[in-house]
Amino acid sequence: MKRICLMVLILSVLATACKKNEAGNTPVVPVTPGNPGLPAGAKDGVVYLNGGTSALVTLYAPGKKTVSLIGEFNNWSASAAPMKNTPDGNIWWVQIDNLNPSTEYAYQFLVDDNLKVADPYSEKILDPDNDSYIDAQTYPSLKAYPAGKTTGIVSVMQGNPPLYTWKNAGFNRPAKNNLVIYELLVRDFTAEHNYASTLQKLDYLVSLGVNAIELMPVNEFEGNLSWGYNPSFYFAPDKYYGTKAALQNFIDECHGRGIAVILDIVLNHSFGQSPMVQLYFDKAAGKPSANSPWFNADATHPYNVGYDFNHERAETKTFVKNVVKFWMQQYRIDGFRFDLSKGFTQKKSTDDASFSAYDASRIAIWKEYNNYIKSIDNNNFYVILEHFADASEEKVLADEGMLLWNNLNYNMNEATMGWLGNSDFSWAFFAKHGFSQPENLLNFIESHDEERTMFKNISYGNASGNYNVKDLSTALKREEMAAAFLFAVPGPKMIWQFEELGYEVSIDVNGRTGNKPIRWEYLQQADRKALYSAYAKFISLKKRNSVFNSSNTQYNLAGAVKYIKLTEGSNTVVVVGNFDVVSQTANIDFGSSGNWYEVGGQVLNLNSSTYFKVLAPGEYHIYSKTALSN
Structure with a gap:
C-alpha cells in the first residue's frame, strides 16, 4: 500500500511540472520524496548543461530550513524553484531548464523565506547602489539591475558567454631573483581607471624595465x-575597472611584452556584502554567528578588519582553494600577493608581539595552501606573503619557496631625509633573516601602506647651509641614491606606482584609501624624468648582470657613508654613497687596486685596494671591477 501511495505522489508531482512547462514557465527538477543526494557534476555555484540551456545551481548552507532560487528565469518567484537539500543537510541544489544560453539572467537565493x-x-554581480557610476567606456553594455523585482546585490549567470581567445601562450616567468614588481592601483593610475587605459601605459612600464605588475585587489x-x-x-572582477575579457586581455598583453601579472588577494577577511557573511550573521551582536562555516x-x-576567516575550518580551506584555482586557470595569472597572511591563524593574540610569534598552526595552513597552488602550477608561480612575523617562521615559509614582503620604508626614508640615527637598512639582506637564498626576500622602499618618501623628504628633510633635503631637486637626487642601493641588494624588488617619478602626495590626502591625484605631467619635468631614467638604469643593471644576485656580500649601512660590495668570481661591484647633509670621507676596502669602471662615469684608477674619497652630501657612485652590461 505504501508503494502505491508513493507512486501516486511521484506521478502527481511530474504532472504538475509538465503543466507548468506547457504554461510557458520554466520547470524545475521535480522534488522527489526523501532527501536526494547531489547530482553528478555539480559544484559550488553554477554548472551549465545541455549547451547552456540548463543550469545546475548549488549553495553550501548547512542548517538552513529552506532555500529557493529566484531570478529572471522564474519572475523572482519564491515557490517556482525550491532547492533540494543533500542528506547531510549541507548543500542545496536545483536544476533550471529552458534557458537561452546567450542571455544573462539575474538571480539570488532566498534563504529561510527572509534573506536574499x-x-x-558569482563571476558577475549587479549592485543597485554603485553600478550607475560605472561608465560605458569602462564596461560597455552593462546589464541593468532588475529594479522593482528584488533588492540587494544579485548574481548573473549566462550559459554560453563570449570566451576570450588567448594569444600569448608559453609565457616564461622571470626568475625570482630578477623579479622587479610594479605595484599598481588601477583606480589611481589613469583617469579612465580601467584595464584598457592602463594598457596604453604599458610602453612606459616596459621602458622602466619592470617584469611584473602586481594589481591591487580587483575582485568585487x-x-x-x-x-x-x-x-x-571573490570570483567576480570588479566592474569599475572593466569586464572579465578586458582583464584577461590585459594579462595576455602583459605576457606578450614579457611582464608577469600578480594579483593581490584578500583572504584574511571579508566584508558585509559577502553572501557568506550574510548567511550566518548575528545582527544583534553585529558579527558572524557562532555557527558560521567560514568566519570567526x-x-x-588585533589587525583584523571586516570579518575574520577561520582558516582551520575545512569549509574555508575548500573555499580558498577554489578561489586560487579559479584565478590561476581562468585568468592565467603568474602569482598571488596574499594580504595580511599573518592573520591566517586561530591562535589568539592581543598585541603585535604575540601575533608575530612563531605559530606552527599558521605555518601548517600556509604549507597546505602553497602545496595546493604547486599542484596546479609548479612553473615558478609566485606566492608572496605580507607576513611580517618572527624571522624563524618566515624562514620556514621561505624554505618552502614562498616570497616574504620586506618593508624598508622607515630606515631608507630616514636615510633619504638625512637623519642618520635610524638609517641602517641592512635588514634588506636575506642572511639577516636566516634565509638560505636571496630570492625569497622581496624588498621595497614604498608600498600602498607607507607614506611617500618624497613627501617626508620635502616636509621633514634635514639641511646644512645651502644643502637642504626639502628642496625638490635635492630630494629627488637622494631618492636616486636610495634606489641605487635598493637594486644593489640581491633578490626580488617591488616599487609602488609613481615612486620612480618621485610622487610626493601624502598617503592621507583625500583620506588614506581615497583617490589620489594622477600626475603624468611629472614626465615633463626634467628632474623627475631623470629619476625615472635612473630607476630604469638600475633595473637594467640588476637584470643583465648576475653579480647583483651574488650571495657573497659585504656592507656597512649604519653611518653617513654607506656601501654595498658584491663579489661574483673575478668581478666585484661596489655601491657607495653619502647620506649625510654635509661632506663625508669614504674609506672603503675595494679588495683590489687598478682600474674600476664607474657606471655612467669615468674609469677610476686605484693605487691601492682602498677607496679614499671625500663625497659631497647626496653623492653616490657604482663601481665595477669588470665593465657591466647596461
Whole structure:
C-alpha cells in the first residue's frame, strides 16, 4: 500500500511540472520524496548543461530550513524553484531548464523565506547602489539591475558567454631573483581607471624595465572607490575597472611584452556584502554567528578588519582553494600577493608581539595552501606573503619557496631625509633573516601602506647651509641614491606606482584609501624624468648582470657613508654613497687596486685596494671591477 501511495505522489508531482512547462514557465527538477543526494557534476555555484540551456545551481548552507532560487528565469518567484537539500543537510541544489544560453539572467537565493543573497561563486554581480557610476567606456553594455523585482546585490549567470581567445601562450616567468614588481592601483593610475587605459601605459612600464605588475585587489569589493581590501565576491572582477575579457586581455598583453601579472588577494577577511557573511550573521551582536562555516565570531588577532576567516575550518580551506584555482586557470595569472597572511591563524593574540610569534598552526595552513597552488602550477608561480612575523617562521615559509614582503620604508626614508640615527637598512639582506637564498626576500622602499618618501623628504628633510633635503631637486637626487642601493641588494624588488617619478602626495590626502591625484605631467619635468631614467638604469643593471644576485656580500649601512660590495668570481661591484647633509670621507676596502669602471662615469684608477674619497652630501657612485652590461 505504501508503494502505491508513493507512486501516486511521484506521478502527481511530474504532472504538475509538465503543466507548468506547457504554461510557458520554466520547470524545475521535480522534488522527489526523501532527501536526494547531489547530482553528478555539480559544484559550488553554477554548472551549465545541455549547451547552456540548463543550469545546475548549488549553495553550501548547512542548517538552513529552506532555500529557493529566484531570478529572471522564474519572475523572482519564491515557490517556482525550491532547492533540494543533500542528506547531510549541507548543500542545496536545483536544476533550471529552458534557458537561452546567450542571455544573462539575474538571480539570488532566498534563504529561510527572509534573506536574499547573491551567489558567493558569482563571476558577475549587479549592485543597485554603485553600478550607475560605472561608465560605458569602462564596461560597455552593462546589464541593468532588475529594479522593482528584488533588492540587494544579485548574481548573473549566462550559459554560453563570449570566451576570450588567448594569444600569448608559453609565457616564461622571470626568475625570482630578477623579479622587479610594479605595484599598481588601477583606480589611481589613469583617469579612465580601467584595464584598457592602463594598457596604453604599458610602453612606459616596459621602458622602466619592470617584469611584473602586481594589481591591487580587483575582485568585487564594497563600493567603487576602494583599494580593494574590503572584498565581498571573490570570483567576480570588479566592474569599475572593466569586464572579465578586458582583464584577461590585459594579462595576455602583459605576457606578450614579457611582464608577469600578480594579483593581490584578500583572504584574511571579508566584508558585509559577502553572501557568506550574510548567511550566518548575528545582527544583534553585529558579527558572524557562532555557527558560521567560514568566519570567526571574533577576530583572532588585533589587525583584523571586516570579518575574520577561520582558516582551520575545512569549509574555508575548500573555499580558498577554489578561489586560487579559479584565478590561476581562468585568468592565467603568474602569482598571488596574499594580504595580511599573518592573520591566517586561530591562535589568539592581543598585541603585535604575540601575533608575530612563531605559530606552527599558521605555518601548517600556509604549507597546505602553497602545496595546493604547486599542484596546479609548479612553473615558478609566485606566492608572496605580507607576513611580517618572527624571522624563524618566515624562514620556514621561505624554505618552502614562498616570497616574504620586506618593508624598508622607515630606515631608507630616514636615510633619504638625512637623519642618520635610524638609517641602517641592512635588514634588506636575506642572511639577516636566516634565509638560505636571496630570492625569497622581496624588498621595497614604498608600498600602498607607507607614506611617500618624497613627501617626508620635502616636509621633514634635514639641511646644512645651502644643502637642504626639502628642496625638490635635492630630494629627488637622494631618492636616486636610495634606489641605487635598493637594486644593489640581491633578490626580488617591488616599487609602488609613481615612486620612480618621485610622487610626493601624502598617503592621507583625500583620506588614506581615497583617490589620489594622477600626475603624468611629472614626465615633463626634467628632474623627475631623470629619476625615472635612473630607476630604469638600475633595473637594467640588476637584470643583465648576475653579480647583483651574488650571495657573497659585504656592507656597512649604519653611518653617513654607506656601501654595498658584491663579489661574483673575478668581478666585484661596489655601491657607495653619502647620506649625510654635509661632506663625508669614504674609506672603503675595494679588495683590489687598478682600474674600476664607474657606471655612467669615468674609469677610476686605484693605487691601492682602498677607496679614499671625500663625497659631497647626496653623492653616490657604482663601481665595477669588470665593465657591466647596461
